[in-house]
Amino acid sequence: MALRNLRRLQQLNIAYFKQYSSVSKLVSLTVDDKTGVSVLSLQRPPVNSLNLELLSDIHNALTEAEKNKSRGVILTSQKDGVFSAGLDIMEMYKPDQDRIKTFWTTLQDCWIKLYGCLYPTVAVINGHSPAGGCLLAMSCEYRIMQTNYTIGLNETLLGIVAPPWFISTMKNLIGHRESELALTQGKLFTSDEALKIGLVDEIMHSKDEGIKKANAFMAKFAKISPITRSLTKQSVRGPTIQDMIKNRQADLEHFLQFTNNPQVQQSLGMYLEMLKKKGGK
Known part of the structure; x- marks a missing residue:
């Protein structure tokens, strides 16, 4: 009987993992x-x-974790080196108009889902994290960054103005003044610099170390009611999310107008050409 129960438990664990x-x-x-923590x-x-x-798959995965009552989600990169390089420029260069609309609204939905997750979220940043990659990390509740990498909203260096909800996410994290300096300069922070201003919460030397620290952060909520915790999080983050939802159509229209500007298209083309030349060296 005991052996049969053990086998049954193993089968359940395998099914649960799959x-x-x-x-x-x-x-x-x-x-x-x-x-109960998902990675x-x-x-x-x-x-x-x-x-x-x-973006669609990230959104779906976060929804899946929510449906399965995950006790938290750790967001990371499968491989070290780059956490996320940000938005794919190919989505914006000579775009199909229907696809680019879906692309931007999916980005909006992904941010709303991640920023407003009911469960705890931790970014284990095991690589460079510029622009949209930085947004993903900032949208989590806690950030653990590996040494020798950089992070920041560097859009101005690319001739792009960060959307208001990108800016709000950063301001909520590091304050108005630090955000203004970082955004206008397109600053990419080292891990030590990011820790100093509160852009990240801890430093790690390996992904495994980061996962352990992330689980330690999750464990802090063991004695706190999940409902109370989630309602408190909603109270803190809700106004920022509601402001974005209220203005999301205007945000989409502004993005489309900006992206379809001939000068912007020319700049994107030049940037892609530069990347090709670098790749050929």
Whole structure:
């Protein structure tokens, strides 16, 4: 009887693990059945650029974790080197108009889902995290960053103005003055610099160390009612989310107008050409 029960328990554990794994080829979602904490890994080579499909899969994975009553989600990259290089420029260069609309609204939805998750979220930043990659990390409740990498909203260096909700996310994290300096300069912070201003909360020397620290952060909520915790989080973050939702159509229209500007298209083309030349060296 005991052996049969043990086998049954093992089967349940295997089924539970499979239910959380292989959400798509662009992300993986696995759960530690001891802690109930899920790890959401980005795995779109080479640098986890955020295209329509990856954003959609991130959103779906977060929803899946919510449905399965995950006790928290750790967001990281499958491979070290780049956490996420940000938005995929190919989505914006000579775009199909229907696709680019879907791309931007999916980005909006992904941010709303991640920023407003009921469960705790931690970014284990095991690589460079510029622009949209920084947004993903900032949207989590806690950030642990590996040494020798950089993070920041560097849009101004690319001739782009960060959307208001990107800016609000940063301001809520590091304050108005630090955000103004960072945004106007397109600053990419080292891990030590990011720690100093509160852009990240801890430093790690390896992904494994970061996962351990992330689980330690999750454990702080063990004696706190999940409902109370989630309602408190909603009270803190809700106004920012509601402001974005209220203005999301205007945000979309502004993005489309900006992206379709001939000068912007020319700049994007030049940037892509520069990347090709670098890749050929």
